[in-house]
Amino acid sequence: MLTVGVDIGGTSVRAAVVEPDGTVLAEASAATPESAGELDDTVAELVGDLAAGRSVGAVGLAVAGFVDPDRRSVAFGAHLPWRDDAVVDRLTERLGLPVVLEHDANAAGLAEHRVGAAAGATVAVLVALGTGIGAALLVDGAVYRGAYGVAPELGHLTVVRGGRPCPCGKHGCLERYCSGTALGRSAEELIAASEDFSVLRATWERAEPVTGRDVARAAEAGDALARRVVDEFGEWLGQALALVADVFDPDVVVIGGEVSASAPLYLDRARRRYADEVTGTGHRRLAEVRPAMLGGRAGVIGAALDARERAQRT
Incomplete structure (x- = not known):
């Protein structure tokens, strides 16, 4: 059975027809609309175009927002128009196909577990490094959601008391030090604080934001200041991995998200810090820390595979 996965983010809606082994047959995308009705229309149009002439059995939605425990409604998404919205029932009726709803990090984690870097893991954690930090926990192949559907929220663990302000309202959250946004902030x-030469200085002097991509490109080109920022990022990631290991004791941790494309710059340093920082170091097995395999398609693939598995159970 073919299924369609739809990854709904704050800036774009991506959709794909996916085979049972995770192979993407066709894909399409559109800008994320500002109203709930227009977002419904966009999802329906993308699914309709991709399903035309194909035997599609179900649709999976991966959403950048809070999904209710029953996985039928979107409670809130900072960059989405759906609010306490029963999207599953409405879109199931409109599309004429079963619709399954999932948080986008959980969908990406599911994809990596089924056909990616975490295949075969007993306890797998996905850490998605982008604008912030997304995370997913899978135990024996099943997504762990917590009592109210929002676990695990790793990005908002407080790691620096009174530290950098976070959009969530707290200070010192992990994602303020270990994300694409954090790379730019640390560089600035x-x-x-210094007069060291850096190709990034011109951007800063124009009062333009320094982005994580700017830092990664500069570090790859040998810029010493950017390299220091990336090294510090690796230290923070290693500390985060130690926290993950102390709480969840996974056998595999997958590093995904946009920043994972630059993993060769920082992942070895993060592994070393993790090994030094974890409780009982030297007397316990460490998780394998691997870069993600599926890239930006993980969300749509995971949503599609989730829809297929749910359809097979019903």
Whole structure:
């Protein structure tokens, strides 16, 4: 059975027809609309176009927002128009196909477990490094959601008391130090505090934001300041991995998200810090820390595979 996965983010809606082994047959995308009705229309149009002439059995939605425990409604998404919205019932009726709803990080984690870097893992954690930090926990292949559907929220663990302000309202959250956004912020702070040469300084002096991509490109080109920022990022990631290991004791941790494309710059350092920081170091087995395999398609693939598995159970 073919299924369609739809990854709904704050800027774009991506959809794909996916085979049972995770192979993407066709895909399409559109900008994320600002109203709930227009978002419904966009999803329906993308699914309709991709399903035309194909035997599609179900649709999976991966959403960047809070999904209710029953997985039928979107409670909230900071960059989405759906609010306490029973999207599953409405879109099931409109599309004429079963619709399954999932958080986008959980969908990506599911994809990596089924056909990616976490295949065969007993306890797998996905850490998605992008604008913030997304995370997923799978135990014996099943997504762990917590009592109210929002676990695990790793990005908002407080790691620096009174530290950098976070959009969530707290200070010192992990994602303020270990994300694509954090790379840019750390570079700006270092430039402001020193007179060291850096290709990033011109951007900062124009009062333009330094992005994580800017930092990664500069580090790859040998820029010393950018390299220091990336090294610090690796230290923070290693500390995060130690926290993950102490709480969940996984056998595999997958590093995904946009920043994972630059994993060769920082992952070895993160592994070393993790090995030094974890409780009982030297007397316990460590999780394998692997870069993600599925890239930006993980969300749509996971949503599609989730829909297929749910359809087979009903």
